[in-house]
Amino acid sequence: MGSLQPNVLCEDEVKKVLQDVVEKEQISKPEYTICAGSAKGDGYLSFMTKVDVKSKDKDLHLIIKCAPKSEEFRSFVPIRSTFLREIAFYEDIYPTMDEFQKEKGIEDRFESVPKFYKSIQTDKEEIIVLENIRERGFQLWDRKNQFDDAHFQMLFKEYAKYHAISFALQHYKLEKYYDLSKNLYDMFTPGIFSFEFFTAFKMSIEVIHNLYQDDEIKRDLTQLKDNLMKYFEHIINNKGKRVVITHGDCWSSNMMFKYDDPNNPEKPTDLCLLDFQLVRKGSPVLDLSYFFYAGAPKHLLKKLDHYLKYYHSVLSKQLKMFGIDVENVITFEELKNDWKTYSKFGYLMGILIIKGALTETDEIIDIADLSANSDMSLSESFLRKFKNQDLINERLKDLTDHMLENDLIRFEYSLLP
Template identity: 35%
Template sequence: MDEWRARPHVQKFVKAVAKEQGIPEYTIINLTRTKKGEGYSGIIFMITIKDKSSDRELDLVVKSAFTEDEHRNFLPIEDSYANEIHFFTEVKPTLNKFIEECGMRPTNYAAHCYQIHAEVPKEMLCLENLRTSNFELFDKKLILDDEHFSFIFNYYGRFHGYSFALKARRPEDYAKLVAPIRNVFEQFTKIPEGNFKTFLKDTSNTIATYLEVGEDDEIIKKYEKYQDGGIIDLFEKAVTDVCDHTTILHGDCWSNNMMFKYETLGNSRKLVDMRLLDLQIIRDASPVCDLSYCLYSGGSKTEYDNLDRYFKIYYESLSMTLQALGCDVKTIYPFNLLKEHWKRFARLGMAMTFAILKLKCTNQEDIVDLTDNRERHEAARNKYNDRDFKKRVKDVLYHMSKMDAL
């Protein structure tokens, strides 16, 4: 594999991890990497090593940042890796220690991190491969169903609850914990020639052509402010808006950044566990940023219409978590704020959904990502399933309008 051979620093990193795990001599028996469109900031290698002396095998996932200036000058790669490294070295240990001190067992919400390398521009993280514990990715072409959304909203209730509680009980510790976190979403809007802004602007203008006079008049009027670059301004406002009721977010929460575990029951499967992937866009912000992004990018009109029920699932999970940690949910995050925050912060979820849905409606061979040049983006501009994309984004717009969030 060319990418592996071209990165001796990654090979050296894996050797250090293996040695720390008691495998000084090994052979690589499997080596693969992520596909196009699965990660903007670097290359992810999946590696299985085999101990030469004992035949013990170790399955690893190595996230390695792009080192080339052509990528780093136009993408917030340093900030992204700094966030994820901070999550595994500070956020996760601090939250887990706090939870245990409160007499509660923390949820395993992310993979185990074996080792990190923070030197710029060769940032790397080595994580456990969750596939060996029977976790799997959800097919990104498919719509998440009610079972998955019920589970996810319950899960986010617990995940958000940990940070909410730390903030309430130990505000100084929380302030120190979130201070180093960098707003990667905001950085995307500050890159002058970045593909993200061009892509978002072009996609927003394309969506405007889907709206038909006489059928979508109400949406047309509300959508005017998103056209001709307006979506960039509104997105920037959404990702920099400050409020009092914040928690540490997952950040980049579409279905490809989650892994699920199932239990076989006869001829059916039951979802029993999940893990969060890609903690590069963690933020201290309203939980609605996570919830709206997840719902709109992964669901359909059927799931959008069930949002009130998902609100209740989320809030019950949040309430139980906070109560177990000695806090009162009504004081920390009153239920009425969920819908109020949806009106204020769901535009972030909507904007990211435009990008994600276009990716989901594109065949693998035609996918471009933020590292591709403008010519490649131009060539791939119309290589997606226009009919599916049109239907799904219009469903998002109608639901946003219904929630008074458009």
């Protein structure tokens, strides 16, 4: 049985998809240049076609994001649900958020998403058409590299601006917020890639367990491994007041950065978030801990308090523009307390992302391959010894050391069902 192969739409398919877009943009006699829009390892639940539409009067630079049609793949991954979730974000959730920011006169608005052009929701033909932001100078971060301070500052700032909108909607337009978020159930936790994902988590923790000799540390890691299901159930059952519409999938391949000087990647000047297929309701810490623990080098892990204070200060500034006192929404101490509970999610995602990020191109096994490969399971793919295994182990241990030193591994069993 063959694996899902990279796909690029042919010109006739592109013309059919973009016909109404071209008409709306008043482009006459368009010429199309078509090629693959992503490389292996850049994405897992879709394939991209890059399209440049050129004419005498106007050019468009687009990405057509298509859902895999493979029945086998769709039986393994809820492709349709994730595409409909992302379509809902671009067609309803973000436009409502943006209009609300304008209505409230927010000058420094959250606008870090690509322009949306159209969607197709037909079963097995789901499509999203977005601007190709590479043409505006945005570029992906090298997945093998950890983030530096400048990129973290920008990420914590943009997520604060994004989360502030949910808090403000709950304050002023609670019914509208409920309407936007009522269907944003968690798709990842119940097993978006089947319950084998929990096996992958458990096996990854077992690898980390073997990096330590201390019996108490081993016991804490074992307790984490044995209570994974309870912990994830606690995440999705959270009904507290500090809940927002999250981004959901916050690793480096789902964000792009812009630089005034493209040759100086130490000074990002803009950010754009991508891939809203896992948007859901949850603690802001789910987003923050995900990108932080998936991308922080050892020396920046030590600056966690600094980044949380910065996030809280930006959140305070944004909410003040909405006419809201941050202390009535979430105090800094409440944010830190939430971190103790929900940052385990970022840690668990981080240990998987670290492995994936450090694989060489010839080692990458897409989820689509696993769905068609009877000889290798998802969990087994994470237990292979990679070319960069020593570096993987070093990063996993740095991250776990941080969690242990800050007492973030041990469960507060009173919180569990």
